[in-house]
């Protein structure tokens with residue numbers, strides 16, 4: 001993924017989302033207050049590196065640096081296009097279909 005690996009407040013993932021992604025209407029979930037871990041990894045007793053949140057169904061899964069790559073697997077199984085980082089301090093979302101990263105937080109999250 002062409003995402004900035006420095007994480008945090010890096011601005012290099014703030015792309016023009018409106019022009020490049022046609023799946024914004026599939027965003028139904030925002031990051032919950034607490035994320036326990038990758039649902040699939042916890043089920044099979046595996047470990048993960050980073051966590052991702054599916055913004056269409058709210059499923060938490062693991063990134064491509066993780067051994068089981070459940071976020072990518074979830075996309076292939078469901079065609080849910082957009083995930084979001086579930087890592088502390090990371091706000092970017094990623095569309096698997098359009099291959100773009102962007103910030104797409106709900107207004108309520110900024111108000112917190």
Ligand SMILES: [Zn+2]
Nearest residue numbers: 021022023095
């Ligand atoms: Zn898209």
Ligand SMILES: [Zn+2]
Nearest residue numbers: 038041062070
């Ligand atoms: Zn996993």
Ligand SMILES: [Zn+2]
Nearest residue numbers: 054056057080
């Ligand atoms: Zn999903």
